[in-house]
Amino acid sequence: MESWLTTMPDGPLLVYGPNSLAYDFGPNHPLSPRRFGPGIELLRAVGAEPGLAPEPAADAELEWLHAADYIATVRRFSRDPGGGPTAGIGPGDDPAFAGMHEAAASVAGGSIRAIEAILRGDIEHAYHPGGGLHHAMRARASGFCIYNDVALAIARARCDGLRVLYVDLDVHHGDGVQTLHYDDPGVLTVSFHESGRSLFPGSGFVDELGEGSAAGTSINMPLEALCGPEPWLAAVRAIVSTLAAAFGPDIVVSQHGADGHFWDPLAHLSLTTTAMGEAARLIDGVAHRYAGGRWLATGGGGYAIYRVVPRAWALTWLAGAHRDAPERLPDDWRARWAGDAARWDEAPAGEAPAGEAPLPDGFDDPPDFPSGRSLSLAAAVRAKETVSLVRTVLVPALLSVAEDRGWWQPDGEGPEIVTRAAPPAEAPPAATYPTVVASLTADMIEELSLSPRVVAPADPRVAWELLRAALRDGAVAAGAVSGEWLVGVALAAPGAAAAPASIDGVDRLLALGVAPEWRRGGLATAMLRALVDEQDRRGRSLVALHTVAERDVFDPLPRAVRRGVAVSLARASGMTVTPAPPRIAAVDAAACLAVHVPSSASPDLRSRAGDWHDSL
Numbered sequence: 126m127e128s129w130l131t132t133m134p135d136g137p138l139l140v141y142g143p144n145s146l147a148y149d150f151g152p153n154h155p156l157s158p159r160r161f162g163p164g165i166e167l168l169r170a171v172g173a174e175p176g177l178a179p180e181p182a183a184d185a186e187l188e189w190l191h192a193a194d195y196i197a198t199v200r201r202f203s204r205d206p207g208g209g210p211t212a213g214i215g216p217g218d219d220p221a222f223a224g225m226h227e228a229a230a231s232v233a234g235g236s237i238r239a240i241e242a243i244l245r246g247d248i249e250h251a252y253h254p255g256g257g258l259h260h261a262m263r264a265r266a267s268g269f270c271i272y273n274d275v276a277l278a279i280a281r282a283r284c285d286g287l288r289v290l291y292v293d294l295d296v297h298h299g300d301g302v303q304t305l306h307y308d309d310p311g312v313l314t315v316s317f318h319e320s321g322r323s324l325f326p327g328s329g330f331v332d333e334l335g336e337g338s339a340a341g342t343s344i345n346m347p348l349e350a351l352c353g354p355e356p357w358l359a360a361v362r363a364i365v366s367t368l369a370a371a372f373g374p375d376i377v378v379s380q381h382g383a384d385g386h387f388w389d390p391l392a393h394l395s396l397t398t399t400a401m402g403e404a405a406r407l408i409d410g411v412a413h414r415y416a417g418g419r420w421l422a423t424g425g426g427g428y429a430i431y432r433v434v435p436r437a438w439a440l441t442w443l444a445g446a447h448r449d450a451p452e453r454l455p456d457d458w459r460a461r462w463a464g465d466a467a468r469w470d471e472a473p474a475g476e477a478p479a480g481e482a483p484l485p486d487g488f489d490d491p492p493d494f495p496s497g498r499s500l501s502l503a504a505a506v507r508a509k510e511t512v513s514l515v516r517t518v519l520v521p522a523l524l525s526v527a528e529d530r531g532w533w534q535p536d537g538e539g540p541e542i543v544t545r546a547a548p549p550a551e552a553p554p555a556a557t558y559p560t561v562v563a564s565l566t567a568d569m570i571e572e573l574s575l576s577p578r579v580v581a582p583a584d585p586r587v588a589w590e591l592l593r594a595a596l597r598d599g600a601v602a603a604g605a606v607s608g609e610w611l612v613g614v615a616l617a618a619p620g621a622a623a624a625p626a627s628i629d630g631v632d633r634l635l636a637l638g639v640a641p642e643w644r645r646g647g648l649a650t651a652m653l654r655a656l657v658d659e660q661d662r663r664g665r666s667l668v669a670l671h672t673v674a675e676r677d678v679f680d681p682l683p684r685a686v687r688r689g690v691a692v693s694l695a696r697a698s699g700m701t702v703t704p705a706p707p708r709i710a711a712v713d714a715a716a717c718l719a720v721h722v723p724s725s726a727s728p729d730l731r732s733r734a735g736d737w738h739d740s741l
């Protein structure tokens with residue numbers, strides 16, 4: 126593959142060209158190419174010049190994810206839009222139009238060529254504002270989307286064997302991308318959206334976890350209408366960096382639909398451009414810290430195409446350019462588009478008289494926007510509960526407790542690597558059969574290197590730092606040691622999901638893992654037994670919550686097998702296995718709880734282990 130770039134762009138490679146305008150469902154459709162006028166002009170005003178013009182992807186590329194007969198159907202409509210409705214194409218969201226195959230294939234081609242430029246190393250970041258058509262399914266158009274350009278870009282990275290983190294910030298659930306990669310453990314999809322109970326496409330609930338060995342790689346954060354920018358941004362902050370640390374992506378792909386905005390006519394989350402820009406900067410940071418800087422950003426929905434979409438696009442590009450937005454929108458840009466904005470952008474009911482929706486002054490919205498009385502306090506409370514549930518079920522216990530306890534911060538600066546751990550991809554040479562060390566101390570860790578894939582996070586250098594901080598803070602651990610390598614760890618510390626401050630006398634199992642080359646030899650049972658014995662000596666209980674998050678992220682076993690292993694390990698180590706609390710079982714049916722209470726325990730301590738169960 127040859128590079129076609131003559132100059133390096135001063136910021137993300139901007140993907141846009143004449144074919145972008147061809148994706149046009151007609152004059153009364155909300156997803157109008159009119160958005161490119163004010164959008165591209167504002168991008169130019171902040172320094173972005175189009176550097177890659179989308180051209181149609183080949184059928185062979187579309188067929189990575191789309192059915193050949195579906196592509197044939199789209200081609201037929203493309204030549205003759207008059208046929209009867211089929212495959213999601215027809216009157217409604219996805220009307221047929223002449224040239225629709227070429228137009229939709231060009232959107233896909235734009236995202237595929239952009240990710241190839243990143244994979245070649247020509248550029249770090251690319252931004253494709255016309256992309257992000259995240260609803261398209263294998264054999265069906267849906268929600269203004271014909272071919273799924275983002276899912277295809279992900280598939281392109283998968284052709285190279287790369288691990289992909291996908292973050293979807295559109296107000297609608299990223300159902301197509303989720304579905305098309307639902308059984309692939311190498312793709313982690315994370316979608317923030319208005320709940321499917323009130324909005325299209327009606328999916329995106331927390332219990333959509335991924336399939337088979339990919340269980341745990343589909344993350345959904347449904348938010349209630351009118352939740353507003355703060356709970357939304359708090360949700361993004363609470364999970365994206367942590368999940369990236371756990372998963373270890375090689376590249377980040379994101380979808381930045383602007384339809385979550387307060388002024389958007391189609392949805393009700395009541396977000397701001399300020400929050401959207403902040404989220405884009407967070408994703409840029411995640412790409413740099415966890416994915417070697419490789420980041421493809423796309424647009425998506427957004428139907429207030431003068432007052433919101435151009436500002437959201439500019440802020441997304443600026444995040445990748447590592448520059449702040451200017452204080453004000455350019456006067457000539459505002460003068461150029463004020464009339465069109467008044468004509469086309471509908472003001473939300475009661476907010477401004479029809480035909481009088483002035484363009485805002487700044488890229489960011491004012492701090493008091495939208496006003497508190499247009500937001501729902503109940504939705505904000507619900508958002509917090511959902512964040513807590515998602516973290517409990519989908520974030521490895523070690524990482525969520527490490528954050529709560531201050532052992533590690535996923536979005537802080539990279540760790541000062543003083544490590545004795547192996548580089549992420551490198552396994553230590555097989556040496557002598559490991560010895561189980563019943564009580565691992567912080568001092569012992571200093572002398573040992575940590576093997577890859579023993580505990581979360583994905584990078585063993587970060588895991589080593591985290592383990593050391595945990596042991597220095599009083600966590601207890603058993604280990605398996607081969608030569609100077611730490612090849613297995615069982616770690617426990619006070620701390621429950623919803624009550625991190627701890628329940629007296631009860632410790633939580635935070636991690637139990639063995640390096641791949643030493644698995645199936647009884648080491649995990651031996652370490653867990655040692656930990657249980659240690660708890661007996663200390664007169665403390667041990668509880669463990671097994672969820673879909675606890676897996677080898679690089680080569681996960683099928684969900685049912687993982688659960689079977691967890692249950693037999695717990696039983697073989699003298700723990701009692703019980704069903705998970707209903708709140709958790711409702712989203713992760715295979716979740717279970719294991720408890721060990723010391724035989725010497727007072728009735729009071731016995732009941733406190735129960736408190737821990739209730740606190741989840």
Ligand SMILES: [Zn+2]
Nearest residue numbers: 250409413445
């Ligand atoms: Zn960057």
